[in-house]
Amino acid sequence: MSRLRIAVIGGGANSEHDVSVASAASVTAALDPSRYEVLCLTIGRDGVWWDAAGSAVGLGEVVSLLQGCAVVFPAVHGPRGEDGTLAALLDLAGVPYVGSGVRAGALGMDKWTTKLVAEAVGVRTAPGLLVTHTRSIPTDIALPVVVKPVAAGSSHGVTRVDRQDRLPDAIGAALALDDRALVESYISGREIDIAVLACADGRRIVSAPLEIVVADGLFDTARKYDGTADFRVPARLTPDEQTLLEQAALAIFDALGCAGAARIDFFLTDAGLVLNEVNTMPGMTAQSQVPRMFAARGLTYPELLDELVRAAMTAA
Ligand SMILES: Nc1ncnc2c1ncn2[C@@H]1O[C@H](COP(=O)(O)OP(=O)(O)O)[C@@H](O)[C@H]1O
Ligand SMILES: [Mg+2]
Structure with missing residues (x-):
């Protein structure tokens, strides 16, 4: 059986460059080499693209390389990646890709428009x-x-x-x-995240909820990546809280028109749920929140990646 040629893109010209490099490396390592032939491309902090051999690749050549692949996994977080920019390039190149399209990426990256959309579908956000x-x-x-x-x-x-x-x-x-x-x-409450996965067969799977326990202050950059983050998966919720969380996550996922897997972050307050933000290309290392949240529902990391690829190819 011939292997599926897949491009995995990491990096990016933004402050989340290193996180995106880690996501792409982890995705690449987890794709079964007997089934996938992986082409790795990295976008530098300056926007220059690099191949796995360390050679700079011009954008015209990048498009040709991507068009030689059956599917693309853009593991790029942040502006000029997750915000629809890469999706637009891939749409124009006519190559199927994992995750949200231009509109959902752009709306989800923008915390102001996310608020407007969320409030319009009845999900509260911080004033x-x-x-x-x-x-x-x-x-x-x-x-x-x-x-x-x-x-x-x-x-x-x-x-x-x-x-x-x-x-x-x-x-x-x-x-x-x-x-x-x-x-x-400032919203005082528990920080609870949940993810939604749109499958190739049209079903949507909601992940286990995850609670981020932050002793004091914000879930800041240091706590996110120094290994001290206290994630509780599944978060302990009442059945009613769980139902409300899932309904709100699906409402947001659909209102933005997300595809692939999106992580939707909430605060659970005494007065109910408040949406914080939506990540249309969430961290994708094996240790990242979303893979752990789906693993808690019985979907392993390689299975999650397979489903994302299948969904991308079906949507195309
Ligand atoms: N309105 C808020 N009230 C309380 N804490 C907040 C609020 N907004 C953000 N935070 C805290 O700051 C962290 C980072 O903010 P967030 O909006 O999620 O930005 P980023 O996109 O960089 O993750 C959150 O995980 C949370 O701990
Ligand atoms: Mg956040």
């Missing part, structure tokens, strides 16, 4: 204000707040602010990564 300039500091939002770039990831540029005089620096840090920042009410 927030959009700030586009370091001179326009809001004075009419109750503290504490969380300040973040509208489109970034890995908690880069995310700060909790408890004092009005700290707002300008926090907004400056967020605007250093994006031209829009969100100033959002």
